[in-house]
Amino acid sequence: MDYIEAAALLRGQDHILILTHKKPDGDTIGCAAGLCQALREQGRDAAVLPNEDATSLFTPYLEGYLAGEAFRPDYVVSVDIAGRNLFTPAGEVWLRRGIDLAIDHHPSHEGFGARSCVDPARAACGELVYDLIRQWGPVSREAALPLYVAVSTDTGCFVYNNTTPETHRVAADLMSLGIDFQGVNKRHFRTKSRKRLQLEALIIDTMVLHDGGETAICAISLADMARLGATERDAEDIAAFLGQLEGVRTSVTIRELEGGACKLSVRTDGILSATQICALLGGGGHAAAAGCTIRATIPEAKAAILDAIRQVQSHA
Numbered sequence: 001m002d003y004i005e006a007a008a009l010l011r012g013q014d015h016i017l018i019l020t021h022k023k024p025d026g027d028t029i030g031c032a033a034g035l036c037q038a039l040r041e042q043g044r045d046a047a048v049l050p051n052e053d054a055t056s057l058f059t060p061y062l063e064g065y066l067a068g069e070a071f072r073p074d075y076v077v078s079v080d081i082a083g084r085n086l087f088t089p090a091g092e093v094w095l096r097r098g099i100d101l102a103i104d105h106h107p108s109h110e111g112f113g114a115r116s117c118v119d120p121a122r123a124a125c126g127e128l129v130y131d132l133i134r135q136w137g138p139v140s141r142e143a144a145l146p147l148y149v150a151v152s153t154d155t156g157c158f159v160y161n162n163t164t165p166e167t168h169r170v171a172a173d174l175m176s177l178g179i180d181f182q183g184v185n186k187r188h189f190r191t192k193s194r195k196r197l198q199l200e201a202l203i204i205d206t207m208v209l210h211d212g213g214e215t216a217i218c219a220i221s222l223a224d225m226a227r228l229g230a231t232e233r234d235a236e237d238i239a240a241f242l243g244q245l246e247g248v249r250t251s252v253t254i255r256e257l258e259g260g261a262c263k264l265s266v267r268t269d270g271i272l273s274a275t276q277i278c279a280l281l282g283g284g285g286h287a288a289a290a291g292c293t294i295r296a297t298i299p300e301a302k303a304a305i306l307d308a309i310r311q312v313q314s315h316a
């Protein structure tokens with residue numbers, strides 16, 4: 001269904017719980033906060049399910065919206081969640097009971113909800129949520145700020161190649177509502193912790209280039225994170241870093257996880273499909289940005305992703 005139908009459907013509901021994805025980013029959290037605020041302005045009882053993975057970069061946007069123990073929803077909505085394996089442990093409980101409405105923009109969206117409002121043409125799920133809540137009337141400043149965070153962070157402050165004229169139109173609308181967009185931009189795009197810069201230095205020192213410098217692969221081990229004393233907040237969106245190296249068209253950032261697995265994030269110029277590469281390893285995402293998690297050591301993960309890139313290159 002489109003956002004107009006989804007808006008009508010949602011307006012007929014009450015006691016609404018909103019779910020965000022595992023390792024939440026600005027888009028899923030911004031969508032959840034913005035949607036929750038707008039629903040409350042419509043007189044609905046709404047809350048966001050607490051997400052244990054949320055870092056302090058994004059938790060402030062959820063203040064006042066989190067569901068307490070006593071919250072008993074009649075309707076469950078997911079935002080920016082592409083697949084069943086992207087639910088948090090608390091979210092999986094609701095997935096088993098049934099997601100009533102899934103709002104998303106991933107081409108790989110699995111359709112786990114009873115109803116879905118999915119538009120892969122949107123750079124951020126926040127664009128879709130903005131258009132949806134606008135159906136109910138003017139968007140408030142309180143709802144606009146987290147939606148601006150959603151749209152700006154999913155587009156790398158409007159520079160990733162998912163950015164469209166429509167993205168800018170949504171952002172312009174949100175900016176005109178009197179939000180502190182300068183503060184958001186400074187916080188998310190013009191500020192780095194010292195540990196973050198050390199992580200970036202580690203990537204530069206240890207990356208391996210292939211294809212005459214067009215393919216770059218780097219890895220961050222758990223030992224690296226521990227040695228630097230870096231946290232998930234320091235590593236936020238680190239997958240976007242290596243693609244900034246001149247000449248690189250496909251970049252892979254491998255993160256070692258606890259328990260013998262690795263999370264791989266692939267970024268491409270969009271010509272070579274990141275989704276196809278990651279699909280070979282059981283993952284998914286967008287044409288220019290996708291990911292997968294595999295049971296492997298870092299050297300095994302490097303070999304596996306290079307093999308997947310080679311397979312997709314040979315069919316391109």
Ligand SMILES: [Mn+2]
Pocket residue numbers: 027028080105123124125154
């Ligand atoms: Mn998103």
